[in-house]
Amino acid sequence: xxxxxxxxxxxxxxxxxxxxxxxxxxxxxxxxxxxxxxxxxxxxxxxxxxxxxxxxxxxxxxxxxxxxxxxxxxxxxxxxxxxxxxxxxxxxxxxxxxxxxxxxxxxxxxxxxxxxxxxxxxxxxxxxxxxxxxxxxxxxxxxxxxxxxxxxxxxxxxxxxxxxxxxxxxxxxxxxxxxxxxxxxxxxxxxxxxxxxxxxxxxxxxxxxxxxxxxxxxxxxxxxxxxxxxxxxxxxxxxxxxxxxxxxxxxxxxxxxxxxxxxxxxxxxxxxxxxxxxxxxxxxxxxxxxxxxxxxxxxxxxxxxxxxxxxxxxxxxxxxxxxxxxxxxxxxxxxxxxxxxxxxxxxxxxxxxxxxxxxxxxxxxxxxxxxxxxxxxxxxxxxxxxx
Numbered sequence: 001x002x003x004x005x006x007x008x009x010x011x012x013x014x015x016x017x018x019x020x021x022x023x024x025x026x027x028x029x030x031x032x033x034x035x036x037x038x039x040x041x042x043x044x045x046x047x048x049x050x051x052x053x054x055x056x057x058x059x060x061x062x063x064x065x066x067x068x069x070x071x072x073x074x075x076x077x078x079x080x081x082x083x084x085x086x087x088x089x090x091x092x093x094x095x096x097x098x099x100x101x102x103x104x105x106x107x108x109x110x111x112x113x114x115x116x117x118x119x120x121x122x123x124x125x126x127x128x129x130x131x132x133x134x135x136x137x138x139x140x141x142x143x144x145x146x147x148x149x150x151x152x153x154x155x156x157x158x159x160x161x162x163x164x165x166x167x168x169x170x171x172x173x174x175x176x177x178x179x180x181x182x183x184x185x186x187x188x189x190x191x192x193x194x195x196x197x198x199x200x201x202x203x204x205x206x207x208x209x210x211x212x213x214x215x216x217x218x219x220x221x222x223x224x225x226x227x228x229x230x231x232x233x234x235x236x237x238x239x240x241x242x243x244x245x246x247x248x249x250x251x252x253x254x255x256x257x258x259x260x261x262x263x264x265x266x267x268x269x270x271x272x273x274x275x276x277x278x279x280x281x282x283x284x285x286x287x288x289x290x291x292x293x294x295x296x297x298x299x300x301x302x303x304x305x306x307x308x309x310x311x312x313x314x315x316x317x318x319x320x321x322x323x324x325x326x327x328x329x330x331x332x333x334x335x336x337x338x339x340x341x342x343x344x345x346x347x348x349x350x351x352x353x354x355x356x357x358x359x360x361x362x363x364x365x366x367x368x369x370x371x372x373x374x375x376x377x378x379x380x381x382x383x384x385x386x387x
Contacts, residue, residue: 003030003336004343008178009365011036011079011086012060013100014354017133017158018194019089019117020056021167026085026174027059028336029345034361036076037354037384039066055333057351063362064355064384071380073099075362080105080112082365085174089117092127102189112187113177117170119161121193133161133194140165140198145205149219149226165197220271222246228277229254229268232307233285240307241285241293254302257293258284354384 008031012023020035027033035057051057066072077100080086086105088095095101102114119136120126137143137160138153147154170192177188199206208214220226229245245254251268255261258281265280266273285293290306297304308316313325314332326335329350336345358381362372375381 001343003028003345004340005029005031006343008032008085009083010034010174011076011083013076013086013088013090013095014038014062015089015117017056017089017162018166018170018192019087021163022115022117022170022174023087024056024059025168025171026087027349028347030343031084033060034079034365035060035062035352036067036079037062037064039064039069039072039355039379039382039384051353052329052351053331054351055331058328058333059348060352061349061357061361062352062354063358063381065381066379067098067100069378069380071375071378073104075367075375075381076100077104077108078367079365081108083109083112084178085113085115087115087117087170087174092116092118092122106187110187111181111185113174113181113190114187115170115174115190115192117166117192117194119194121196122191133158133166136194137161137165137198140195140202141206142198142202144216145202145218145224147218147224149217151219153218160201161194161198165199165201166192166194169197169200226271226274228274228281231278231281233282235288235290235293236286237289239290241290242305242307243281244303244305246303250301250303253300254304257297257300257302257304260284355382358382 005026008026010023010026010031010033012019012033012035014020014035014037023033023035063075065075067076080100088100096103102116105112105114116122118127119131120129134143134155137156140161142160143153143155146156170190173190173192177190181187205214209216214221218224222230225231229243229251232240232242235241243254245251248268252261255265260280266277288296293304294306313319314327319325323335325332326347327333328347331350333347336347339345359372359376362375362381363369372381
C-alpha cells in the first residue's frame with residue numbers, strides 16, 4: 001500500500017535545514033515531492049559535496065531552475081498548477097521578488113497550500129534579520145533552560161529550531177491546511193517561524209516557571225540534569241548510561257539495581273541533597289561497564305538505557321527488531337515514522353544531485369517535450385552547473 005499522503009504533490013524550493021526536513025517528512029509519508037534546486041552553482045553547497053549522502057533530501061527528485069532567468073519563475077508556476085502544496089525557506093519578500101510568491105501562485109492555483117519557513121516570521125521588526133537555529137532557540141527562551149548548573153547554555157544540535165520547531169511544525173501546518181482545504185476548497189499561506197516553533201515546544205516549562213515548580217536557574221530542576229535520578233552517568237569503560245527513574249516505584253527499583261536500597265539515603269525529592277546523591281550515583285555506576293549495567297537492568301523497572309553512538313544503533317536488538325534504522329541505497333538512516341497500520345510510510349528516491357531529474361520530472365508534471373527542450377536550450381532549466 002502507498003503511504004498516507006499518496007496522491008499529494010508538493011513543490012519544494014530548495015533550501016537548507018528546516019525546509020528540506022519538512023519536505024523529507026512529507027515524502028516519507030508518500031507525498032510526491034519535487035525539489036527545485038538552483039541551476040547555477042551546484043546547489044546550495046560547494047563543488048565536491050556528496051549530495052547522495054544528504055539524507056534531508058531523500059525521497060524526492062530534483063530539477064534545476066534558474067529563478068533569475070526570464071523563464072525560470074514560469075516553470076515553478078507551471079508546477080504549482082499541478083501541486084497541492086509548496087515549501088519555501090527564503091527571507092520574507094524574496095519569493096515575491098522572484099515572481100513565485102503566494103499571490104502569483106494562488107492566481108494559478110487557488111487551492112495551493114503555500115508553506116513558508118523562516119526564523120522570525122513573515123513580519124515584525126526582526127523579519128529580515130539574519131540568523132540560524134541557535135539564535136532562534138535562544139530568543140525563544142528555550143535555550144536558556146538547557147544545560148548543566150553553572151555551565152553555559154548547551155546547544156541542542158539544531159534539533160529544536162531547524163527540525164522540530166521548524167520543519168516538523170511546518171509539515172504539521174501544511175497537513176492541517178490541506179485538511180481544512182477539504183472543507184473550504186481554498187488554499188492558504190502557512191507562516192512557520194522557528195522562534196515561535198521552539199517556544200511552542202517549551203510550552204509546559206513556561207507554565208512551570210509561573211507556578212513556581214520550575215527554577216529559572218539552569219540545571220537545578222527535575223528534567224534538566226539537576227536531579228540525580230534523571231541524568232547520564234559515565235560507566236567503567238568511559239561509555240554512558242541514562243537513568244530516568246522519576247516515579248517513586250521506579251526510583252526504588254533504581255536504588256535496588258545500584259545496590260543502594262539498604263543505605264540511609266535522603267528523600268528522593270530532597271533538592272538540597274541532590275548534588276550529594278549525584279556524586280553517589282556517579283561513583284556506583286562508574287564501577288561497572290555499560291553492558292554490565294544494561295544486563296543487570298533487564299527486566300527491572302528502573303528506567304535505565306544506554307547512550308548509543310550513531311555507530312551502534314544498527315546493532316541494538318530492539319531498534320533492529322523494530323526496523324527503526326534501515327540500510328537504503330547504501331546509507332544507514334532512520335526509517336520513516338510514525339507507523340501506519342494500512343498505509344505504511346516507506347523510503348523511495350535516494351538523495352538526488354541538483355537537477356538530476358529535470359527532463360523526466362517536468363514531463364511527469366505535464367510539461368511538453370518541446371517546451372522542456374526550449375527551456376534547456378535557454379538555460380532556464382537543466383542540471384546544476386558548477387559541479
